[in-house]
Amino acid sequence: MGSKVSAIALLAVVFLAGGAGGWLLNEATDHNDRPRRRGGGPDAMVAYLTKELTLTPTQADSVRAIFARHRPEIEALSAQVRPKFDSIKTVVRGEIDAQLTPDQRAKHARLIEEAEHRRRGDSTKAKPDGGRN
Numbered sequence: 001m002g003s004k005v006s007a008i009a010l011l012a013v014v015f016l017a018g019g020a021g022g023w024l025l026n027e028a029t030d031h032n033d034r035p036r037r038r039g040g041g042p043d044a045m046v047a048y049l050t051k052e053l054t055l056t057p058t059q060a061d062s063v064r065a066i067f068a069r070h071r072p073e074i075e076a077l078s079a080q081v082r083p084k085f086d087s088i089k090t091v092v093r094g095e096i097d098a099q100l101t102p103d104q105r106a107k108h109a110r111l112i113e114e115a116e117h118r119r120r121g122d123s124t125k126a127k128p129d130g131g132r133n
Contacts, residue, residue: 042064042067042068049063
């Protein structure tokens with residue numbers, strides 16, 4: 001029983017840490033003074049850090065090179081973690097839906113769709129009717 005509780009606690013911590021990390025990265029790269037691209041990308045992060053930290057051109061080039069150097073590691077980790085994260089996200093959404101009324105479930109589905117559009121950087125907003133005309 002103790003190991004099951006520990007495993008659940010670990011999953012909860014990983015889920016929350018992933019959500020917090022995603023939120024922080026989104027906050028760091030999602031600003032209204034420049035167009036948002038999918039995930040922001042390293043150039044958006046360099047632009048943000050340049051603005052917030054007043055980086056010199058040399059510093060900005062160094063930071064850009066750091067992102068480029070570590071990109072394969074980040075992509076490999078993302079490829080490993082993404083399927084498990086998506087699986088947990090689906091379970092959590094299902095458990096939340098089980099607590100909601102039918103009207104709340106419909107609104108929850110729309111909220112999720114809108115969030116997914118923002119995450120992907122889609123230029124069109126999710127339609128309130130679920131995409132139907």
